[in-house]
Amino acid sequence: MSGRTLDHVALVVADLKEAEQLYTVLGFDVRYRERVADQGVDIVGMSAGDETIELLKPLDPASPLERFRGDHRTRLHHVAYRVADIEVELARLSDAGLRLIDQHPRRGAHGNLIAFIHPSSTGGTLVEVCQPPAD
Amino acid sequence: MSGRTLDHVALVVADLKEAEQLYTVLGFDVRYRERVADQGVDIVGMSAGDETIELLKPLDPASPLERFRGDHRTRLHHVAYRVADIEVELARLSDAGLRLIDQHPRRGAHGNLIAFIHPSSTGGTLVEVCQPPAD
Numbered sequence: 001m002s003g004r005t006l007d008h009v010a011l012v013v014a015d016l017k018e019a020e021q022l023y024t025v026l027g028f029d030v031r032y033r034e035r036v037a038d039q040g041v042d043i044v045g046m047s048a049g050d051e052t053i054e055l056l057k058p059l060d061p062a063s064p065l066e067r068f069r070g071d072h073r074t075r076l077h078h079v080a081y082r083v084a085d086i087e088v089e090l091a092r093l094s095d096a097g098l099r100l101i102d103q104h105p106r107r108g109a110h111g112n113l114i115a116f117i118h119p120s121s122t123g124g125t126l127v128e129v130c131q132p133p134a135d
Numbered sequence: 136m137s138g139r140t141l142d143h144v145a146l147v148v149a150d151l152k153e154a155e156q157l158y159t160v161l162g163f164d165v166r167y168r169e170r171v172a173d174q175g176v177d178i179v180g181m182s183a184g185d186e187t188i189e190l191l192k193p194l195d196p197a198s199p200l201e202r203f204r205g206d207h208r209t210r211l212h213h214v215a216y217r218v219a220d221i222e223v224e225l226a227r228l229s230d231a232g233l234r235l236i237d238q239h240p241r242r243g244a245h246g247n248l249i250a251f252i253h254p255s256s257t258g259g260t261l262v263e264v265c266q267p268p269a270d
Contacts, residue, residue, distance in 0.1 A: 003184070005183055006183045009141070018258070028216075049141065051141055072260070073258035115177065115243065117161075123154065125146060
């Protein structure tokens with residue numbers, strides 16, 4: 001349980017190029033650009049050491065992500081932490097009484113397996129569990 | 136400019152013990168508990184590898200942080216990245232045309248020097264620059 005690390009921090013953004021340029025000015029480098037059709041987003045991942053700042057742009061303007069963003073050009077959306085075995089972690093969280101959005105993992109960016117904890121169990125902040133692909 | 140790393144992700148929380156317990160259940164360990172009078176907050180820092188999840192509880196119920204939190208028990212507040220020399224970084228950002236809340240650094244948790252970039256220059260997301268104390 002110890003040595004927990006973050007995987008990424010995600011922002012919903014109005015314009016990917018604009019947001020990428022901002023984080024480039026701040027000194028971050030682009031790690032990847034990817035469309036994750038399953039989640040309905042284009043993602044630019046900015047490298048932050050072992051972590052990533054994920055800039056998310058919904059493909060559908062009617063996406064709940066766009067409603068979440070509202071009038072902001074960028075808005076912090078979720079935090080993700082990394083585990084070695086996401087199925088084990090989801091079972092553990094469920095046993096601890098936490099409500100999960102995803103009972104089983106789904107596909108995230110670049111081969112990650114991901115699942116979201118329900119905000120009702122985290123005081124309103126969206127928290128993601130993430131298992132990176134085996135090398 | 137390369138090799139940029141995050142320092143912490145901060146959440147405003149309604150109750151520090153409640154939030155600390157949640158992040159403990161998620162697998163994070165407490166790194167520090169500190170009152171930062173200059174910023175008017177009690178902070179619990181949860182260890183996330185080299186980064187920290189900072190749980191912030193304003194000392195004053197009338198704090199703008201509390202208004203930001205609103206009806207949520209927890210709400211993502213800002214992201215901080217780490218630099219070796221914050222004065223150099225603030226000058227660089229200013230030269231790049233970004234508006235700063237703090238022209239010069241002030242004191243953050245455990246000896247960090249910190250400064251905030253104005254949200255009008257970051258699309259609405261609060262971004263902090265942070266210089267850890269020399270060892």
